[in-house]
Amino acid sequence: MLTVHHLRISQSERIVWLCEELGIEYDLKLYNRREDNRLAPDEYKALHPMGIAPVITDGDLVLGESGAICEYIDRKYGGCRLSPGVDDPDFADHLFWFHFSNATFMTNGMMGLVAQSLGAAETPPFVADRVAKAWAMTNARLGEAEFFGGRNLTLADIMMGFNLTTSRAFGGASLDPYPNIAAYLQRIGQRPAYQRAMAKAEPGMPPMLT
Template sequence: MLTVHHLRISQSERIVWLCEELGLDYELKLYTRRSDNNLAPDEYKALHPMGIAPVITDSDLVLGESGAICEYIDRKYGNARLSPGPESPDFAGHLFWFHFSNATFMTNGMMALVARQLGGDEMPGFVADRMAKGWQLADARLAETPFFGGQNLTTADIMMGFNLTTSRMFGGADLAPYPHIAAYLKRIGERPAYRRAMEKCEPGMEPKLD
C-alpha cells in the first residue's frame, strides 16, 4: 500500500497533489509540527535518516526527496503520464523546471530564510539577486506556456507549485510584479485534484494562491 506521510505546512503536500492528479488509491498520514520549534515531530523524523519531508512508504520501501518520489509514483503508478518523453516538444522544458524547482528556486528561498533568521538587517545582495531572477524567470515561462511543464500539467508543476504557494507562508515574494504567476495560481486553484489534495493535507487552511 502506498502511504504518503505529510508533515503539515511542508513540501510533502506536493505528493498528495500528485496522487490526486493521478487518481491513485493511497493512504495519507498527517503529522503536526512541534509547538516549541515548529519542526517535525520525532515520529516523522524516525521515518527516514534525513528526518525531513517528504517521505513515502510503499510496502517495504521508504523513499524521501520530492523529485525522487514524484518520479517513482508517476512511473510506477501513473504510467509516466505526467512526465513528457523525449519525443515531446515539452521534454526539455519539463526537465528544466522539474529540477530547477528544488535545485535552484527553493535553494534561493532557503538562503533568504536563513539570512532572516540570523537577524541581518538586509538580505545579502547576491541572495536577493538570485531570488529576483528566479521569480522573473518563472513569470516569463508562464507568459509563454500555460504550465511549467509546457502545454499540459506535469510533475514540474507539482514541484514548482509548493514554492509559489504554501512556501510563501515562511516569507516570500509579493505576486503583484508577477501577473503570469498570479494567473497560473488561479488556474491551479481551480483544479479539482489540487483542491482535494489541499483539503486532505491541510484541513481548515485556505491555500495561499494570491
C-alpha cells in the same frame, strides 16, 4: 500500500497533489509541526535518516526527496502520464522546471531564510539577486506557456506549485509584481485534484493562491 507521510505546511503537499492528479489509491498520514519550534515531530523525523519532508512508504520501501518521490510514483503508479517522453516537444522544458524547483528556486529562498535566522538585517545582495531572477524567470515562463512543462500539467508543476503557494507562509514574495504567476495559480486552484489535495493535506487552511 503506498502511504504519503505529510508534514503540515511543508513541501510534502506536493505528493498529495500528485496522487490526486493521477487518481491512484494511497493512504495519507498527517503530522502536525511541534508547538515549540515549528519543526517536524520526532515521529516524523524517525521515518527517514534525513528527518525531513517529504517521505513515502510503499511496502518495505522508505523514500525521501520530492523529485525522487514524484518520479517513483509517476513511473510505478501513473504510467508516466505526467512525464513527457524524449520525443515530446515539451520534454526539455519539463526537465528544466522540474529540476529548477528545488535545485535553484527553493535553494535561493532557503539561503535568505538562513541569513535572517543568523541575524542578518537584510538578505545578502547576491542572494537577493538570485531570488529576483528566479521569480522573474518563473513569471516569464508562465507568460509563454500554460504550464511549466508546456502544453500540459507535468511533474514540473507538481514541484513548482509549492514554491509559489504554501511556502510563502514562511515569508515569501507578494504576487503583485507577477501577474502571470497569479493567473497560473488561479488556474491551478480550479483543478479538482488540487482542491481535493489541499482539503486533505491542509484541512481548515485556505490554499495560498493570491
